[in-house]
Amino acid sequence: MGYQLELRHFNYFLAVAEELHFRRAAEKLFISQPGLSRQIKQMEEILEVKLFVRTKKKVSLTAAGEYLKSEIEFILNHLEVTKKQLRHIRDGNFGEVRIGFLGSAMQEVIPNLLIELKERFPGIQTNLEELSNNAQVNAILKDKLDMGFVRVARVPQGLNLQPVYTDTFSVVLPELYPLLTREFTDVGQLAAENFILFAQDYSPLYFDTVMSICEDAGFTPKVSHKSVHAQTIFKLVENNLGIAIIPTSLQYGFQMKVKFIELKNNPQRAVLSVCWKEDNRNPALRHCINLLLNQSL
Amino acid sequence: MGYQLELRHFNYFLAVAEELHFRRAAEKLFISQPGLSRQIKQMEEILEVKLFVRTKKKVSLTAAGEYLKSEIEFILNHLEVTKKQLRHIRDGNFGEVRIGFLGSAMQEVIPNLLIELKERFPGIQTNLEELSNNAQVNAILKDKLDMGFVRVARVPQGLNLQPVYTDTFSVVLPELYPLLTREFTDVGQLAAENFILFAQDYSPLYFDTVMSICEDAGFTPKVSHKSVHAQTIFKLVENNLGIAIIPTSLQYGFQMKVKFIELKNNPQRAVLSVCWKEDNRNPALRHCINLLLNQSL
DNA sequence: ACACCTAATAACTATGGGTTATCAATTGGA
DNA sequence: TCCAATTGATAACCCATAGTTATTAGGTGT
Numbered sequence A, B: 001m002g003y004q005l006e007l008r009h010f011n012y013f014l015a016v017a018e019e020l021h022f023r024r025a026a027e028k029l030f031i032s033q034p035g036l037s038r039q040i041k042q043m044e045e046i047l048e049v050k051l052f053v054r055t056k057k058k059v060s061l062t063a064a065g066e067y068l069k070s071e072i073e074f075i076l077n078h079l080e081v082t083k084k085q086l087r088h089i090r091d092g093n094f095g096e097v098r099i100g101f102l103g104s105a106m107q108e109v110i111p112n113l114l115i116e117l118k119e120r121f122p123g124i125q126t127n128l129e130e131l132s133n134n135a136q137v138n139a140i141l142k143d144k145l146d147m148g149f150v151r152v153a154r155v156p157q158g159l160n161l162q163p164v165y166t167d168t169f170s171v172v173l174p175e176l177y178p179l180l181t182r183e184f185t186d187v188g189q190l191a192a193e194n195f196i197l198f199a200q201d202y203s204p205l206y207f208d209t210v211m212s213i214c215e216d217a218g219f220t221p222k223v224s225h226k227s228v229h230a231q232t233i234f235k236l237v238e239n240n241l242g243i244a245i246i247p248t249s250l251q252y253g254f255q256m257k258v259k260f261i262e263l264k265n266n267p268q269r270a271v272l273s274v275c276w277k278e279d280n281r282n283p284a285l286r287h288c289i290n291l292l293l294n295q296s297l
Numbered sequence C: 001a002c003a004c005c006t007a008a009t010a011a012c013t014a015t016g017g018g019t020t021a022t023c024a025a026t027t028g029g030a
Numbered sequence D: 001t002c003c004a005a006t007t008g009a010t011a012a013c014c015c016a017t018a019g020t021t022a023t024t025a026g027g028t029g030t
Helices: A007-019 A022-029 A033-047 A063-090 A109-120 A133-141 A204-216 A230-238 A283-295 B007-019 B022-029 B033-047 B063-090 B109-120 B133-141 B204-216 B230-238 B283-295
Strands: A052-055 A058-061 A095-101 A124-130 A147-150 A159-167 A169-174 A194-198 A222-227 A243-247 A258-262 A270-277 B052-055 B058-061 B095-101 B124-130 B147-150 B159-167 B169-174 B194-198 B222-227 B243-247 B258-262 B270-277
Touching (some): A007 A022, A007 A033, A063 A095, A109 A124, A109 A283, A133 A159, A133 A270, A147 A283, A204 A243, A222 A230, A270 A283, B007 B022, B007 B033, B058 B063, B095 B133, B095 B283, B109 B283, B124 B283, B159 B283, B169 B230
Parallel strands (some): A194 A222, A194 A243, B095 B147, B194 B222, B194 B243
Antiparallel strands (some): A052 A058, A147 A270, A169 A243, A169 A258
């Protein structure tokens, strides 16, 4: 009766919610199955809510259980982050910022941010992870990342989005492609070529924007290859397997037999934005965001 | 050693952090002072961080303790909110109902349901999808839909079916068709016309019912066109490509050069039923069904 | 009818949270 | 300077309960 919810319950609950099987979950937790059953039952009594439906032979989550699962994941994750921050504070550091990014952000924006950070807040640790747009947004929602560098038009409720870097697009051609930069007038000249693009589900906004560039030139591109790495795209172009359209700043840092023609006159721009959760309580994040938004003016 | 952080620690910690006095904090928690001291000490060992500075005669928070206090307040508060939400979900006030429907249900039944739902259970989200009878029944069997608005005579084992709206049929004629409403006696007058009907596999019951209306009038209709959209049917009638027989309530909401003659005296009725899976446990669904069956009496 | 799963129940064990009693250290008056 | 008062920490004990083993009851598939 006078029982109290404890973190132990959370871990037990998660194990069962993941395995949907009491014995296996108990094994994973290194406790016995009856003990686990009893704790889950107790948890349901404390919360006064059925969390699992047990038919002999199958266990499944109720709607409430489903909800609780995501909340507990959030809380336990938050707790882990807090523990880490505590150590940082004890050691006199200011904390850690976990940053997600698209490969293309590594050219300019991230190096600048890291240099500035190191100078102004030497105590802030950074933790970098290359992820797709979608993976970043999801990770930020779940507080697995503090901020992400993405190319998206909009983000779900609760997230902030601020442009930090705007870029023209460039056409990527094999070095020996028979078209000189000065002969180039518009993308329509390339309508017959095969196009190599970043995968649509890696960056829908990029994909749509490239499509609109082609549409403006009056054709629909034949897309022969898709990739998620600039390196791969350049390699394919180098080997005459097609041509590409990419954000201009991506051209730097590679050693390839390709040439670039910047689409200066096209109105489309590749916008890199920083994304973070409105109610993120990581104090180090604030410093990062401020740095980014001020320096980019 | 192998100790584990628990929510109990959080409450104890908060009490001490607020009182800055072990004995008073212990009183507030209805436990003894030594017990509290030991738990706090244990907590510091688990986290490997000093949280309080105890000089005899004064207790104060360390920087880490200060930070932890705000984080714990956040977590405990979040937990309270979550508990409250759980109850709501259990009671069916939250969650989502996935509803399938025939176009003809959009005239009356669905708008009414949505209005009522919004009023009585504002937390329930709905997800609407227009599908054929068959597609709905299959989706419900596979738990892809919670409920569907269908026109069928029977449903497979395990599904429930309840009429929610009963309707006469109406003949649809081109606006300038040479037959005035008051001259109309029965469908037999139209035996020579081409008929435009909803596709048989879209709604077998509808199809059979229309056939029986014609049979009763002593003829078998020539069916020239079939469609799944009322809009299309009206358009075809408007252009003198045939006449139609439809559930009466479908006539509302369109702007077409057609006229309707209600078959008041025919015994056939177009019955719209709601269909759902017997063992569907979505609590929000129960509310929907109850609402529907009570209001439709 | 059978073996073989499942989760729940029952009865027991023992960890560790909470207890009381006490100590050591600090403070403040007389 | 000494004593009373008050602080949090220690020590030793107790018992509530998390976790144990053994078993049962209910399903499923052959």
